[in-house]
Amino acid sequence: MIEEKEARKICEGVLARCKGNQAEVTLQSGEESLTRFANNIIHQNVAESDAQVTLRFFIDQQSGTASTNRTDKPGLDQLVERARNNAKTSPPDPNYPGLPEPAKYQRVAAWDSSTAGYSAEKRARAVGAVCQMAVEQGLNASGAFTTGSGALVVANSQGVFAYHSQTSADFQTVVMGEDSSGRAQASSWNADELDIEALGREAIDTTLKGRNPRKIEPGEYTVIFEHYVTEDLLSSLNFYGMGAQSLQEGRSWMVERIGKQVMSPSISIWDDGLDIKGAPLPFDYEGVPKQRVDIVKQGVVMGPVYDRYSGAKMGKPSTGHATPISFRGFGPIAMNLFMATGEMTVQDMIASTKRGLYINRFWYTRLVHPRDCVITGMTRDGVFMIEDGEVSFPVKNLRYTMPYVQALANVEAVGKSSHLLIGEFGGTGTRVPALKINAFNFTGSTV
């Protein structure tokens, strides 16, 4: 990872090469190690160290970008030359809103030295404990334990310099038996907060309870979603419609719904880059400070998140949600999402259900139609029938096809605790509770 002093030197060196032109430099650096296991052994075990410098170069309203992971003098000289050439070739963009001016950034705690220095041996010992528990039950454990540290810098020719360093840790395991499986996952910027043995026990417990699953007919069911499923609901609604650009292009589920009550009053969703209970990042990839944005408040759609480009088009200021340059065409997205908790535990939800399904996880979920965020996917790693307030038997996996907007309208109860999960896409954090939802539509089953 490149420390702040060195990062400043690199960024200032690039900006000095662009003198006379507006320019923006992004420097992302870090180390990440991942220990992967399957069949109760470690089969892949890797480490990487990288740093990427990305430059946006402007000639009035013309812009070009370039990136490199070479931070020596020739590497940075070539970077500027390539970005300059791209800008020269590109026609002017009349919608270019200019670069942001310097602002105050709140420093947020997201660094843990122990996590940054986590050793391969320590990861192996933790993984070994889970594998041993699985072996003792005659089961097969697989998964991954990741630890890392990194820094993000955004600097521009207007005087912006924003630096944020963070650590990260994620443990996930799938435990399989002959005809059942279970999964557990947790993320944090502090590896010591992960109770890895508890996660292993959770996955093993689900697997043991899931033996001899029965096939049931697809159709509408009341469902109790573990927080892993809620994360999928929220992430899908994020990627397919919480950003202003998706609204401008008419593909967002928010179209013609802003200000309207379209979800259950128990549903509130917001993004807050400064909240350390998530995966905090105090500024976005344009160097704009993160604003807290209410996206859904008590079931009413409040509006999207903005970057400078999409905001300028709609006469709104950026809320600090610009994505990295390589994803900029996708538009702004929320990156530290939260869903409000409720009053019930998962056990309370089960006890209150006459007939329904408990579902641990969704898998391979994909957009079928954008306007209502219709998604199809499979259940995985734990499905159970609930009858008369109790779990009655395990169920074979089902395929569902369901508008996610409607799913959140059908929410009957929200879990009282929330859990952080960090997604693969740019480290997006999502802190979510379990949900109880009525009339969820299943359209197929496995053989």
Place this chain on the structure above:
Amino acid sequence: MHALETAHSLGAQYADVRVVNHREESISVKDGIVEALDSSETEGVGVRVLVNGAWGFASSRELTNQAVDHITDQAVEIAHASGIVSGEKVDLGPKVTSQGTYHTPVEIDPFNVPLEDKLALLLKADAEMGTEKGVRTRRANATSLKEHKYFANSDGAFTEQTIIETGGGIGATAVGGSEIQARSYPNAFGRQQVTGGWEAMLSWDLPGNAQRIASEAVALLTADPCPSNITTSLILGGSQLALQVHESCGHPTELDRVYGSEAAYAGTSFLTTEKLDKFNYGSPAVNLTADSIRPLGLGTFGWDDEGVPAQSAPLVKDGLFVGYLMSRETASKLGRYSNGCMRASGWNRIPIIRMVNVSLEPGTWKFDDLIADTDDGIYMESNRSWSIDDKRYNFQFGTEIGYEIKNGKMGRLLRNCTYTGITPEFWNSCDAVCNADSWVMWGTPNCGKGQPAQIAHTGHGAAPARFRNVKVGVLK
């Protein structure tokens, strides 16, 4: 060689090293405005070691001897940690000692084409789409990629490769009322991509197809919806079939999935080893091949990332399941030889089993004859949505466009088309595959697998084919 010597001195019984430089240029035009014009470059070195039968890997962007020493030390230390939770010692089978150089054959190096010419082509295609009123969003893009790679291993292999790829495409999205419809060309998800030069981009004639796809997007807004939950004959167009092959044949034949290595993430496979040479994966019309030698394929190269030479091997022959995609380690476990499917997405990733070019071999039907032979059915083309379970069994796909087929003729336009099925049932219902006249090598440059995540570029040759008794129209 320095890394290999260091690894040996630190106790590694096997080591390999890759030094990779990857350049990419991407241009994106949206609604007449250049949204992005980007040139990226990344380079680095990755060292993989086997110590006491357990793996370790480390990588760095620094190419100095000092950095290589550091990551080799680190890889060995990681391998020792792997040994804490290890099982059977890894057996790589026979030594691999490949030598040589490979360069993707190109007529026009895409990095020698002036940016102005590339932009002009995209802006012309954009303007053609813009002539169709009712289109809300227009996109056009071009991608050029050049990867230069050295590979060496402690068996004695040393290879040098330069892979060049060219990609491009256009898309039009129309919005009306509560409906939104998109059309793409030549392939869905932004672009078609091949190993080859700028000549491929010119052959696709984006401007010449722009007005057509814009009109189709607008027409789809008011088209009839796909019939709901019926069972009928389904004819899939080439690009949709390519993705069907990718998801329901390519992935389940990956032997690492079968052995459980991907269980926690990508999943496993229903094609377990007792089915090899015994299981009827499809009808006799179904012949599937894995190759890394066919022109234009995104899985075409000189050697894989274990130094195994490019080759061709059947996966399904006359419907019978006969082969897997394999690495040295998994092939050895199965008692076979690697067919060269280990690929890493970059210098900072280990090679894992990936598809090369997994293709449905051409059949005998002319496309027009196939339509004429179908009394009642639906033709679907261009993927819009894809989902399949973790064993690669239960799938559901959606396409951008469909047409009803009645009495041997293409009829009314259909929107929001979907179909669903179970992999072997689906492929056993295939009764006709079109001939080489309509066979195209499609590119899938966005295949995700592995942890940390790796994006692979895979090729899939396919011609339209017919499937009987397929459930269609699953929307909600």
